[in-house]
Amino acid sequence: MMKQPNLKARRAKLVKNRTFIKYLSLVVAVTGMASIAQAGLVGTVHQLNDLDSQAQVNLPGIAGGDAANGAPSGMFQLERNRGGSTDQINDMQQQWYWISVNGGPGVPIDALGNGSLDHSSGRRLFFSYGDKDTTVKVRYTLEGSRDGAFANTVTRGVTVQNDSNAPMDIRLYSYSNLALTQILSGTISENGFHAEVDEQARVTGIDRVRQWDVWTSQDPPTLISEAETVVNEPYDAVTISNPTGLIAQMQKGQALDNVRAVNPSGVNTGENIAFAFEWDRTIPAGGAFSLTESLNVIPEPATFAMLTAGALLLCRRRQAVR
Numbered sequence: 001m002m003k004q005p006n007l008k009a010r011r012a013k014l015v016k017n018r019t020f021i022k023y024l025s026l027v028v029a030v031t032g033m034a035s036i037a038q039a040g041l042v043g044t045v046h047q048l049n050d051l052d053s054q055a056q057v058n059l060p061g062i063a064g065g066d067a068a069n070g071a072p073s074g075m076f077q078l079e080r081n082r083g084g085s086t087d088q089i090n091d092m093q094q095q096w097y098w099i100s101v102n103g104g105p106g107v108p109i110d111a112l113g114n115g116s117l118d119h120s121s122g123r124r125l126f127f128s129y130g131d132k133d134t135t136v137k138v139r140y141t142l143e144g145s146r147d148g149a150f151a152n153t154v155t156r157g158v159t160v161q162n163d164s165n166a167p168m169d170i171r172l173y174s175y176s177n178l179a180l181t182q183i184l185s186g187t188i189s190e191n192g193f194h195a196e197v198d199e200q201a202r203v204t205g206i207d208r209v210r211q212w213d214v215w216t217s218q219d220p221p222t223l224i225s226e227a228e229t230v231v232n233e234p235y236d237a238v239t240i241s242n243p244t245g246l247i248a249q250m251q252k253g254q255a256l257d258n259v260r261a262v263n264p265s266g267v268n269t270g271e272n273i274a275f276a277f278e279w280d281r282t283i284p285a286g287g288a289f290s291l292t293e294s295l296n297v298i299p300e301p302a303t304f305a306m307l308t309a310g311a312l313l314l315c316r317r318r319q320a321v322r
Helices: 007-039 187-191 243-251 301-309
Strands: 043-050 053-060 074-080 088-101 116-121 124-130 134-143 152-162 168-185 197-205 208-215 222-231 237-241 274-283 288-298
Touching (some): 043 134, 074 288, 088 152, 168 208, 168 222, 168 243, 168 288, 243 274
Antiparallel strands (some): 043 053, 088 168, 116 124, 197 208
């Protein structure tokens, strides 16, 4: 006579196996997350909010924010008109800092490791990165505007601290890749009208760079958006270029080549211009170097008229540069 299987025993064994698989999966997941965090590979997005404006900053290796989902390091979003009655605009592709120490290659400051979130509340975000010899502290403050006012100001403070016992030569770069007048939502996109925009940038003083968009479909061409970045500390070099070429210069730790004006040939939406300031300093042992910058997104009368009429669709296809 054939022996009947013990169904009760088989069920118990199946439950035991499933429990072990769940336990093993949990161990693998937790171990994996810990390894990623220790390697500093996880970026988290932190927000600054003021009135109907918002900025978003990706801080690799610093916990406490939302998942970065491929966003570049640093500030990658600077929005105005989030109130809903007017089209929402983003003016930022990426703003971040690179540093070269004692003649070495230039690295983004998050590559120093040991990220720390010092303050995150409302319109302010303070954080730092550092290795055993160098600490870089950054402070962002957003001054926004109400929906329809079309203005934003971001004040940035940076301090490089020499934690070693010897003088340190540093080359600090402040990199900006603006995306002026990038429409994110609202009636303009629904109207489906395409306008050509000519984007230009120029060093306009000993302490500032101006970037602007001209709406060439109008007769005469009309200024629709501009921004000005002002620094309080004399720089050693400043250059305007395409993002890829500019980042290559910084990665080599070399002096910037002082190109002071750029107007890409032709007219199209989404011309991609970036610029960077450079400061060369020798910091004594235990000393520090600090500077302040201000990015001012300036409202233009033509922007009000353009958005009220619902006459512009900008199709930006920019690739964020890490």
